[in-house]
Amino acid sequence: MKPKVSVIIPCYNYADYLKLCLQSVFNQTFQDFEVIVVDDASTEDIEVVVKQFGDSRIKYVRNRFNLGQTKSINIGLKISSGEFITIIGADDLMLENNLEDKIKL
Numbered sequence: 001m002k003p004k005v006s007v008i009i010p011c012y013n014y015a016d017y018l019k020l021c022l023q024s025v026f027n028q029t030f031q032d033f034e035v036i037v038v039d040d041a042s043t044e045d046i047e048v049v050v051k052q053f054g055d056s057r058i059k060y061v062r063n064r065f066n067l068g069q070t071k072s073i074n075i076g077l078k079i080s081s082g083e084f085i086t087i088i089g090a091d092d093l094m095l096e097n098n099l100e101d102k103i104k105l
Contacts, residue, residue, distance in 0.1 A: 006082030010072035
């Protein structure tokens with residue numbers, strides 16, 4: 001079943017922040033989402049942070065070369081399957097009702 005929302009997180013060397021960012025996403029009141037973490041060839045081990053969550057809703061992709069934020073977001077868009085898309089920086093946090101408020105159109 002397709003998720004309602006795709007949350008795209010482009011990430012370059014924000015391992016410590018990414019953990020908090022992901023926690024804020026998984027603490028949402030609205031839970032019908034997928035998370036796409038696009039690792040932009042970080043020198044930090046972003047994949048370890050992602051695997052710590054052990055959640056099947058996370059898709060992880062790593063760029064072979066640093067492509068920049070815009071191209072990383074575009075990669076996330078290509079593999080997203082949600083009806084709605086939202087983008088959050090790896091060093092940002094979501095309030096717990098963020099997704100719920102966004103889908104109330």
